Every structure is written in C-alpha cells, then in structure tokens.
Amino acid sequence: AQKITQTQPGMFVQEKEAVTLDCTYDTSDPSYGLFWYKQPSSGEMIFLIYQGSYDQQNATEGRYSLNFQKARKSANLVISASQLGDSAMYFCAMREWETSYDKVIFGPGTSLSVIP
C-alpha cells in the first residue's frame, strides 16, 4: 500500500506567488517524522523542512512552511514568494519506527515550475 501520496504530478506557479504542494501519509505508528526534499534538475537531494508527529506547531524554515494536519494525515509544503530557483521536483517523505529499525519512505514527487 502506498504510504506517501503526492497527488500533484506537476504544478505551475507565478514568480512571487505562494504555492502549496500536497502530501498525505499513512501510518499506524504514533511516532513518526515528516520531511520535504527538493531535487533540482542537477539531481541532488536537498533537505528542506522537518515536522515531528508530536510537534505542536507547524514547522517553518525561511520561505518554507509545513501545514501539518495530523488528524487528516496531511503534511503540505507551502512555499511563499516563489522564485525561479524553486523550479524542481519536491518529495515528501516519512520516517517511522518499525520494530527494531526505522526507514524513510518517499512519495512519488511533485514537479514544480515557476513561471516568470
């Protein structure tokens, strides 16, 4: 079963506008972490933001914020004031603790294009 769902294969946003990238997840573990990574065309994976399942407040990192709705199992990434350099693939990921080990599972990604 798909544990991380990103329903938007591709998104367009006008430069300087805000954009929301959707992510829903599935877990029965009460302790988990949610991450967003950016992959520009050069191919590297860049960590953006982290949200813990017990965190009371939504995470923010500069222009990035995570809209965490635990009951809905939703962890959407909000990018404010989009820049041309934000054009990239964005991956939502979840790290959960299973028995004696843990691992990170990635969603299929959303391709974001920022239009001048």
Added chain:
Amino acid sequence: DAGVIQSPRHEVTEMGQEVTLRCKPISGHNSLFWYRQTMMRGLELLIYFNNNVPIDDSGMPEDRFSAKMPNASFSTLKIQPSEPRDSAVYFCASSPGTGTSYGYTFGSGTRLTVV
C-alpha cells in the same frame, strides 16, 4: 563538513560487467542508506546500515546486488553482473542516528548506465 561523498558521479558499463559504487558518509553519522531512483519506481530504499551492520536489505532487488560497510567511513554497493534494467541514479545517504527526528543527508548520486 564535506557532506556525503559518492563516487563515481557517472558510470557507463556494458551488460555483464561488475559495477562498484562507493560512498563516504558524514563523519559521526551512524546510519547509512542506499537508494535507487528511476522514473518508473521513484526512490527505492535498497539497504540500510546502522553502526556498520546491515539492518534491512529487503529492498535489494536480487542476488546480483550486494552492499558492504567495512567501517564507519566507507560503504560499497556492487552489482555483478550488471543488466540494462539496473540503469538508474544510486544515492547514498547518511543520518546521525536512528529515530524519527533525524533526516538524511544525501550524496550527489551516481548515474549508472548499463548498455
């Protein structure tokens, strides 16, 4: 901090040849992960080491794939014999510890092409 270092950046090899990908994790990170990325399957976890010990290799596609971590600063992923369907970008990532609050730092990846 030099980050996670992978080599080579690009590898082109003929079907049937042995391929070895290398990874140096960030010093002090005790968890290491090998991922494979393809258009069809996205990012797949191949194997996970904790304190140099393989913990979960359920993602290794078949016996042609093997991974080792002889010490805390070096890991290899070997494919023998290689096949065209192994063509992908292989990422190594490391993490300072187990637990859900630790994210991964990725290397730049190795783009493997098997012809």
